[in-house]
Amino acid sequence: MHKLPSTASPCPCGRGRTYAACCGRWHSGPLHLQAPDAEALMRSRYSAFVLQLQDYLLATWHPDTRPASLGADEPGLKWLGLEVRRHERQDDDHARVEFVARSKLGGRAHRLHELSRFVREQGRWFYVDGELY
Template identity: 50%
Template sequence: MDGQSCPCGRGEVIESCCGRYLSGSSTPPTAEALMRSRFAAFAVGDEEYLLATWHPDTRPTSLTVDPQTRWLHLSIVDVVDGSPFHSSGVVEFVAVYRDADGRGELHERSVFERVDGRWFYASGVHR
């Protein structure tokens, strides 16, 4: 991953962007930062990070990231709350991917909750 652009779309190299969250050296300070880091985790196939950042009340027992799916681009559509001063937040996004069926989009409005100062993905509604 050295010198590689971060998949989240911020335009930074992954090490100074979402890579610090994926490595565990830092935690995302906002719901949007967690959303971006989870997109990056899908893009690099980091199932462990995805499970660790899923709210304990809604977390599945396992998760498999399809290695044939390439996550290409993330656009943030809307952010409601989710700052370091909130206990919950909503991030609406469109994630563009390519798989065996061609190019597709995942449009979701995700709910995030902060537990003991740490953000977690709680649930999402597909649009």
């Protein structure tokens, strides 16, 4: 796991807030402090990938689709940025978020373009799955 950014550092999700005022509060907060919507959860999950917070990623993945483990990150993988293209709230408990996450591995640039599905159960949002573009 990477060292967490200082509370005054910019958040990896690119929202323009400090880590403490953005995704950091979801990463280190108590269980009752949860991301308020699917976009906030998706951004916090991106930041968790950047920071290699595998426990957080698994805890925010819906139990019906969650893998047993995430495995090790690729050595040398560097996350470069996140662009949220849209956030659609379908009803009170279902939403979709389209995003593009950029990374670099072994000198080659990569883009992950996904339309992710989220569900809220007992007041808590979970990542379900995604469709790659």
